[in-house]
Amino acid sequence: MKHIYFSLLFTFCASLIIGQTTLPTSWDFVTSPATLPAGWSTNTTANYGSGLMDNNGTTSVAGKLQATDHHFTIHFFDEPGAVSYHLKSYGTPSFSGTLEVQESVNGTTWSTMHTFATGQFTDQWTMFTDLPNINSRYIRFILSNKISGTNAGIDNVQILANVPTIQEINVQFLGNDVPDNSSVQFAETLGSTKVLKFGIQNLGTGSPLSIGNISFTGSAASDYSVASAPSSIAALSNDTLAVNFSPSTAGSRVATIFIVNDDPNENPYTIELNGIGGSGASEPSDNPSNLTVGMLKTYRVSASFTPSIADGFIVLFKKNTPIAATLVDGVSYEKGQGLGNAKVAYIGTNTTFFLNEATANDTFYVEVYAFNGNGQFINYKNDNPLSGEIITPLASMQDPNYYAGIDASQPTFVEDLHDVINPHMVRFYSNYGPDMIPRFVARDTVDNKRVVTCVYSNEQVVYAPPFAWTPTTSLNREHTLPASWMPSVGNSGTPEYQDFHHLFPTRALSNGQRSNDPLGEVITVTSSSGEGKRGTDAFGNTVYEPREGQKGDAARAIFYMMTTYNNAQTNNWAFDNLLSNGPQQRQDVLVNWHLNDLPSGYEHARNDYLDSLQGNRNPFVDSAQWVCYIDFKTMSYRSNPDSSCLARTSVIPVIPGDTSDTTIGISNANNNYHWIMYPNPTITSLTIGNKDVSSHLKMFDAQGRMVFEQDLRFVEIIDVRDLPTGIYHLILSTHEKNTSQNFRLIKQ
16 A cells, blocks of 8 residues: 655545645745745755845845755646746855756756856846746756855745646646645545545646546455546536545545546546545554664764555654653644654654754664554554664764874873864854754754754744744854954954854843853842843852853853964963953853763764864863863963862763764663773773772674673773774673663774
């Protein structure tokens, strides 16, 4: 049983399923509502806040093509007429690169209608018109070659319907167009007959449309018969095809109707009839099988499965806890919806899905169910779902050689660390929205919307894609180390202004409350928003205090900026040498926040993701101890770091690298701070074990072969000099077998 389902429209006991749009279709990229029109799709989440002036005198939002292969695609089922659109160069007076307007019959093979090369449109909105082939059913606007510094804006796109001069068939059901090779759904009680009325239209202006033989095929073809049918329909006229549906048994009664006609390119006209006998579709016989992990990173996970015979599939997930949820027949769910203790990750006909809330060292419990029918007729296969656990890397995914040569015992430590993390690839400040929000920060929620958390206040901001800073959200890109503190203040084009490592999404209100004040512990509150507050500290200084969960992250972001850009452009980035309120920032507050809020799985995942964008890392996320060796007040080396700082960060090892995607997960770590493993990387020896209990150590190489096993009495020193260079997976478990810890080790 192969069914193709798209958007759903239900009218009591009948439904129409449409995946394309009718013509004419148009869109001016408005953000209210911010959802794409039916049949439109895109792989860019960015837009411009000011686009072409609309006919009503208001300025709309414009689409934004800013990377190679960014595109907007329109899928329709009518024969197309003229395509009109407006283009504008952003960033340069004249466009640079290549933008193509393409057409396709099947959405797979594309031909080019119009190519815009360098210099062929300017920074003023210009209208263009093309005429596609009448057999095309897709139009795509694609930036096929991105040139740095130039983006393409697109606005007010319109595709007209072709006005045929010969016969042209179109079919409607319940007043809605039914594309050739699409589906309709309806139901009828057993022992009764429903008369399905299909409107047959001749859209042509010059010739009558002839209707020939009408037949049914499929497992339930005998449940259908023609009650009445026209033989000819005049130009620009319509008539009715009546079909009897008499379900012989309960459940899904599927057949295909073939309408023979003399339309030159839609003969026969084919519609899948998804009839239902009784109140619901048949339950699928089996659920999917073979859950397979595709992409497995600390920040992104995809998986796929072998489908069973069904109309569609729904994927549930829960992080770090087994799923406890029950699907209810006759109830439709949507992506991002909570169900029991789980959440819907995906619903549809595809067999690959993404889990968009991955962080380092997560266990995703996943269940996949098959279903038949839709809406009030939907029937889930609730027993024996496909289930599995997907475990993200422990942390992190850095190159094992990234910190090679960095030694905190050397007096050149600060300079050496600076040389590793700077220079790096600069990401434009304006790209933070499309690069960070939809791809890492945002989470799915109901109504096809997404959620972003203000890092300062913990307040939730819901938006409808595509994401825009304004007017759909009240979010800002917050410089954790304020731009006014920077020695390069006033130059927004510098790498330090644009560095994503210290940019976070905040609500405009919280961002305004923080302003450029130092971070600190507020004693007397003067203003607040959510969990963030502004006021005076114990010394009477005006400070801003973010929510607890952001304190360590903010401290490490500031420490990163000072280390990365110290002596860059000959400027000293010590607190004493920063501008504005920078010298008032208390180092002890940030160090204490760092120690009390050590790097989390989310922060490790964010560090990995930013590494994939910028090619550099925040070293204080990777090695919490390194903060102890730097005096940030003067940006000088501490040869004798505070022993309590070292002790409190010793529970977080320097996590080794995992440079490739893998389908092999790692067991979820037990966050017991008495586990010890250092140094990492190592050359000759390894100190490992648990301070309180004896344990058992197993060591595996990169191919999963056990290469070492030993009982440990508390913490012991292991000789590893004979181990080959490489990455190893270590599992420590207590003799009681009720707790364990996982590490990754780099042997140099």
